[in-house]
Amino acid sequence: MTDYIVPLLLLLSAAIALRKKESPYDLMLTGAADGLKLLVSIVPALVLLLTAVMMLRASGAIDMLSQFCAPVFSFFGIPAETAMLVLIRPISGSAALAVGAELMAEYGPDSLIGRTVAVMLGSTETTFYTISVYFGAAGIKKTRYTVAAALLADLTGFVMASLTVRLFFGS
Amino acid sequence: MVMSWIWILIILISVVFSSITGTISNVAAATAQGAQAGITLAVSMAGSLCLWSGVGHLMDKAGMTGSLSKWLRPVLNRIFPGTKTDAQLSNDLSANICANILGLGNAATPMGIRAVKRMVDPNRPGIATDEMCRLIVLNTASIQLIPANVAAVRSSLGCSTPFDILPAVWVTSICSAGLGLAAAWLFGKLWRHD
Numbered sequence: 001m002t003d004y005i006v007p008l009l010l011l012l013s014a015a016i017a018l019r020k021k022e023s024p025y026d027l028m029l030t031g032a033a034d035g036l037k038l039l040v041s042i043v044p045a046l047v048l049l050l051t052a053v054m055m056l057r058a059s060g061a062i063d064m065l066s067q068f069c070a071p072v073f074s075f076f077g078i079p080a081e082t083a084m085l086v087l088i089r090p091i092s093g094s095a096a097l098a099v100g101a102e103l104m105a106e107y108g109p110d111s112l113i114g115r116t117v118a119v120m121l122g123s124t125e126t127t128f129y130t131i132s133v134y135f136g137a138a139g140i141k142k143t144r145y146t147v148a149a150a151l152l153a154d155l156t157g158f159v160m161a162s163l164t165v166r167l168f169f170g171s
Numbered sequence: 172m173v174m175s176w177i178w179i180l181i182i183l184i185s186v187v188f189s190s191i192t193g194t195i196s197n198v199a200a201a202t203a204q205g206a207q208a209g210i211t212l213a214v215s216m217a218g219s220l221c222l223w224s225g226v227g228h229l230m231d232k233a234g235m236t237g238s239l240s241k242w243l244r245p246v247l248n249r250i251f252p253g254t255k256t257d258a259q260l261s262n263d264l265s266a267n268i269c270a271n272i273l274g275l276g277n278a279a280t281p282m283g284i285r286a287v288k289r290m291v292d293p294n295r296p297g298i299a300t301d302e303m304c305r306l307i308v309l310n311t312a313s314i315q316l317i318p319a320n321v322a323a324v325r326s327s328l329g330c331s332t333p334f335d336i337l338p339a340v341w342v343t344s345i346c347s348a349g350l351g352l353a354a355a356w357l358f359g360k361l362w363r364h365d
Contacts, residue, residue, distance in 0.1 A: 002332075002334055002335050002337050002338065003332075003334070005317075005334065005337060006317065006334050009226070009316075009317070010226065013226060013229050013230045013233060013235060014229065016233045016234070016235060017229055017232065017233035020233055020234055022232055022233055024229055024233070027225070027228055027229040027232050027233075028225030028226060028228065028229050029225065030225075030228055031224045031225035031226070031227055031228025031229060032221040032222065032224055032225035032228075033221075034224050034228065034277075035220045035221040035222075035223065035224025035225065036217070036220075036221050036224075038220065038224065038277065039213060039216065039217050039220050039221070042213070043209070043210070043213045045174075046209040046210075046212055046213050047206050047209030047210060047213075048178065048209070049178075049209070050205045050206070050208045050209035050212060051201075051202055051205035051206045051209065052178055052181040052182060052185075052205070053181070053205065054201040054202075054204055054205030054208060055181070055182065055185040055198050055201045055202060055205060056181050056184060056185045057201065058185070058189070058194060058197035058198045058200065058201035059184070059185040059186075059188040059189035059192070059194055059195075059197070059198050060188060060189070060192050060194055061184050061185060061188040061189075064188070088177075090311075091173065091177065092173070092174060092177065095174075095177060097212075097320070097324075098209070098212070100321075100324070101208075101212050101324050102208070104324060104325065104328055105208075105328055108328070109324075109325040109328040109329065109330035109333075110330055114325075114328075115336055115339070118318075118321045118322075118324075118325055118336050119336050119339045119340050119343055121318070121320075121321045122313070122315065122318030122321045122336065122340040122343075122344075123312075123313055123315075123318070123340045123343040123344040123347065124311070124312075124313055124347070125310065125311040125312070125313040126311075127311040130307060130310050130311050131307055131311075133280065133284070134283055134284060134287045134303075134306070134307060134310070135287070135299065135303075135307075137284040137287065137288065138284070138287040138288045138290075138291055138303075139291070139296065139297055140287075140291075140297060140298065140299050140303065141297040141298070142297060142298040142299060143299050144298070144299045144304065144358075144362055145304060145355070145358035145359070145362050146299055146303070146304040146307050146308075146355075148354070148358060149304055149307075149308050149351055149354045149355040149358055150304075150307055150308055150311045150351065152350065152351060152354045153308050153311060153312050153347045153348065153350060153351025153354070154311065154347065156346055156347040156350040156351065157312065157313075157343055157344070157346075157347035160342065160343040160346045160347060161339070161343045164338075164339035164342050164343055165336075165339055168338065168339050169335075169339075
């Protein structure tokens with residue numbers, strides 16, 4: 001069933017644009033060019049961060065971190081192998097992508113851990129970055145309970161990512 | 172500056188840890204592998220990122236953000252009572268949420284910022300209002316229809332069904348947004364005076 005979603009979305013959006021007398025192909029070309037610019041802007045960060053993450057993996061510190069976090073993580077039903085991703089996700093988007101890609105490569109994209117990592121990446125955001133951009137622009141100094149509520153939402157995301165992957169793909 | 176500290180911390184831990192466990196040669200080799208892996212990751216995402224930026228732009232110009240925001244407006248008006256008296260705020264808010272859903276993160280941010288600026292309480296400037304917290308929670312819960320980047324990474328690693336995670340992503344996002352909003356509502360009740 002999920003195989004239909006993406007192709008049909010492509011068809012539907014182009015058809016709607018045609019009905020509105022827009023030129024779907026040209027619109028997509030403009031958007032795709034923007035996507036390429038966005039990619040170029042994040043490549044340097046990905047190179048630096050993957051270097052750092054793979055050094056950390058090679059040193060054995062990531063495994064150590066996972067073992068250290070295991071008791072807390074198993075309480076929440078989150079695989080301890082994802083510890084590094086969970087810790088870095090609210091702070092930096094590109095670092096989270098680097099850590100997530102490395103984890104998916106290490107455990108395989110179709111493994112339970114690989115899928116959990118993918119769902120975590122797809123359903124959470126760079127919380128602290130978002131807060132600083134929005135509140136910085138509006139001149140907000142006292143954030144009250146925003147960080148607590150947003151981090152609680154993140155934790156829910158990590159727990160639910162682990163749970164849904166186990167439910168949908170677990171054997 | 173935050174990233175500089177993260178970088179230094181990661182490298183420092185790698186060096187100290189590996190010199191204790193004797194894995195420093197692996198760490199040295201990992202610098203070359205990691206740098207190349209960064210390029211490989213970027214290249215593997217490139218096609219998908221371009222395609223979905225294109226589709227996102229198309230959906231926006233075809234008026235899909237507009238119709239989606241019409242559907243969502245009753246829900247958003249409940250979460251943000253301020254929109255009842257402020258049509259511009261209502262527009263900015265629904266445009267922000269819809270752009271996020273369609274994966275147009277770059278387009279969503281300016282509209283979100285406009286909305287937050289309109290929410291500033293003139294009597295208490297510089298202090299976050301309850302509605303601001305709710306907007307932040309909705310934005311950080313990342314409710315997104317197609318997480319294209321993640322699918323691209325999966326596909327580059329040899330996964331033949333990169334989009335099979337979609338239902339899990341949707342359920343997870345909705346749960347984290349729901350619980351985040353509930354928490355914000357509860358904290359808002361408890362945190363009346365400051």
